Amino acid sequence: MPTSPRRATLAVVAASAGVSVATVSKVLNGRSDVAPATRSLVQSLLRQHQYVAPSPRHAAGARPATIEVQFDADLNAYSTEIIQGAVEAGAEAGVAVVVSIRPGAEHTSARVLDLVSAGRRALIAVTSELTSGQLGVLSRARLPLVVIDPLNLPRTSVTSVGSTNFAGGFTATQHLLRLGHRRVAYIGGPATAACSQARLHGYRAAMEAEGAPVLPGYVQSGHFLYQDGLEFGAVVLDLPQAPTAVFAGSDETAFGVMEAARSRGLRVPEDLSIVGFDDTQIATMVSPPLTTVRQPLREMGRAALRTALRLADGEKIDSHHVELATELVVRGSTAPVLPAG
Amino acid sequence: MPTSPRRATLAVVAASAGVSVATVSKVLNGRSDVAPATRSLVQSLLRQHQYVAPSPRHAAGARPATIEVQFDADLNAYSTEIIQGAVEAGAEAGVAVVVSIRPGAEHTSARVLDLVSAGRRALIAVTSELTSGQLGVLSRARLPLVVIDPLNLPRTSVTSVGSTNFAGGFTATQHLLRLGHRRVAYIGGPATAACSQARLHGYRAAMEAEGAPVLPGYVQSGHFLYQDGLEFGAVVLDLPQAPTAVFAGSDETAFGVMEAARSRGLRVPEDLSIVGFDDTQIATMVSPPLTTVRQPLREMGRAALRTALRLADGEKIDSHHVELATELVVRGSTAPVLPAG
Numbered sequence: 001m002p003t004s005p006r007r008a009t010l011a012v013v014a015a016s017a018g019v020s021v022a023t024v025s026k027v028l029n030g031r032s033d034v035a036p037a038t039r040s041l042v043q044s045l046l047r048q049h050q051y052v053a054p055s056p057r058h059a060a061g062a063r064p065a066t067i068e069v070q071f072d073a074d075l076n077a078y079s080t081e082i083i084q085g086a087v088e089a090g091a092e093a094g095v096a097v098v099v100s101i102r103p104g105a106e107h108t109s110a111r112v113l114d115l116v117s118a119g120r121r122a123l124i125a126v127t128s129e130l131t132s133g134q135l136g137v138l139s140r141a142r143l144p145l146v147v148i149d150p151l152n153l154p155r156t157s158v159t160s161v162g163s164t165n166f167a168g169g170f171t172a173t174q175h176l177l178r179l180g181h182r183r184v185a186y187i188g189g190p191a192t193a194a195c196s197q198a199r200l201h202g203y204r205a206a207m208e209a210e211g212a213p214v215l216p217g218y219v220q221s222g223h224f225l226y227q228d229g230l231e232f233g234a235v236v237l238d239l240p241q242a243p244t245a246v247f248a249g250s251d252e253t254a255f256g257v258m259e260a261a262r263s264r265g266l267r268v269p270e271d272l273s274i275v276g277f278d279d280t281q282i283a284t285m286v287s288p289p290l291t292t293v294r295q296p297l298r299e300m301g302r303a304a305l306r307t308a309l310r311l312a313d314g315e316k317i318d319s320h321h322v323e324l325a326t327e328l329v330v331r332g333s334t335a336p337v338l339p340a341g
Numbered sequence: 342m343p344t345s346p347r348r349a350t351l352a353v354v355a356a357s358a359g360v361s362v363a364t365v366s367k368v369l370n371g372r373s374d375v376a377p378a379t380r381s382l383v384q385s386l387l388r389q390h391q392y393v394a395p396s397p398r399h400a401a402g403a404r405p406a407t408i409e410v411q412f413d414a415d416l417n418a419y420s421t422e423i424i425q426g427a428v429e430a431g432a433e434a435g436v437a438v439v440v441s442i443r444p445g446a447e448h449t450s451a452r453v454l455d456l457v458s459a460g461r462r463a464l465i466a467v468t469s470e471l472t473s474g475q476l477g478v479l480s481r482a483r484l485p486l487v488v489i490d491p492l493n494l495p496r497t498s499v500t501s502v503g504s505t506n507f508a509g510g511f512t513a514t515q516h517l518l519r520l521g522h523r524r525v526a527y528i529g530g531p532a533t534a535a536c537s538q539a540r541l542h543g544y545r546a547a548m549e550a551e552g553a554p555v556l557p558g559y560v561q562s563g564h565f566l567y568q569d570g571l572e573f574g575a576v577v578l579d580l581p582q583a584p585t586a587v588f589a590g591s592d593e594t595a596f597g598v599m600e601a602a603r604s605r606g607l608r609v610p611e612d613l614s615i616v617g618f619d620d621t622q623i624a625t626m627v628s629p630p631l632t633t634v635r636q637p638l639r640e641m642g643r644a645a646l647r648t649a650l651r652l653a654d655g656e657k658i659d660s661h662h663v664e665l666a667t668e669l670v671v672r673g674s675t676a677p678v679l680p681a682g
Binding site: 064066068075076077079080083087088097098099100101117118226252255256258259261262282284285286289 | 602
């Protein structure tokens, strides 16, 4: 096959861009280890020279590979941020992002082979619970996997990206205690989920540090849903010693608590302070805007994509689990406690 | 090339499934005109017989084609619903959905050639404003295009999917009038956007039908954003003859109006009724939950994907523009007008 004119083009492009032919080749192959500015320059020069890709990087076909981001349930505000981050990082690396929605249980061998034959370079699974059988199938197919916000505790066999859930829970609770609240309840996610446990223990640690008692009924477990906030919000607000503040384990749960308060004639934040967890776009759009613990969801999507590409390139990664920092964002749903009436 | 064993497999699969070889072939090619149950059956039989695709449908490579859904700005709750619908319809048709975020202005020839060489069968552009130059590039590259919620008025040269904006605007306003409101303001999107114009005229038509005057300052134009609701909500609420109800051209704008009301000490719905437009997930999570005009965004995503596949298959479509029905969803943000004090 006459590849020499193509190689000549690569050499010209490399010279014009002031980089090596190897770097041009990396850009053509969608490798992640090229600076974005260099990539843009090389791509624009390739276009100027009307470069036509000679042969595929992967045996099967000539098309650029894709990375699949897979959710195990319908998309929501949380998913939106993850997709945004993955798409941004994908665009920088020259890799397209396919979005799919499948129950975690669906990782049969056939499905994984479909992914491989469809040219996926890696799979990013979001909040899915994967069995060791499923992990085995992925591993045998040599399809790199990165899990975002794993439900199980991080295992060395699975690469994952999360956020500092314990610190987030601590900071949220401490914020309420510093506003003078002593009666602070927590409405979290499943007791079995690693992230939920970490947030709960952050809450407990902050309460203990201030000597504020966790009264009976003050800890409730749902599934991070709006409905949980509505239901368990009602439960805690109807307690004989009702809390003056609620820390909710997700923004959605916090919105449910807001509605439970409103339907009881309680004003937020005057009668009840509420802190959420996630900082999705909705947090800025409710009234009052929600004080919440920001999970860097976009950055988690970006980090997952970059890590997946490195795994696909056969690179060594520093750690099988990375946690990005959470941050308290104070808005209108929290206020100093009213003097006891 | 020895294709006969493969053809034999196709015949066996067709016989086992009780369908024609042509149908099996359609499934392999990701065609949209196969019933989902038939598709599943055929796919599972193909796997059982360890069928390996002999040659690509499209000249360049062996990988299944993808459809790209392209947004012109950061993803939000509206985008989430569109993606969900497109991914669902894509899964049914055996086509993967790539999500990208690019300014509409970026439709250069090079970008379109990238899409073609990446194996995209079609492009779905969401709320983008495309110039005729850009449309020409897409058309010359034979890359089918479907626009969702086009900003320009529907043109015969562009296939598009929208919703019944005029009817939606009419119904929203009529709902407020039937609750006894006469002073109803409208805070919409850009005067140049087709969907915004249609909603405004629906509002005007309903007001006129009831003989309710559109007072000076009662019509405001933003960009469908939260910030517009906050800002223009303040403008209308501070008018000498302030409205008792606001129809907002998007849910996000409605949330901004809610906050403008709350910051003025006005209760929703007791002091101010608010209707939105979209019915994204957020509408159910604000407090009170938002009465809004439901745009069938998921169904619009599904319809766009199916239409794009039909165009890619070279089929004739019935109409260059389809509008799906909107529907009023009554929740807690609207109530009968208080007797004038």
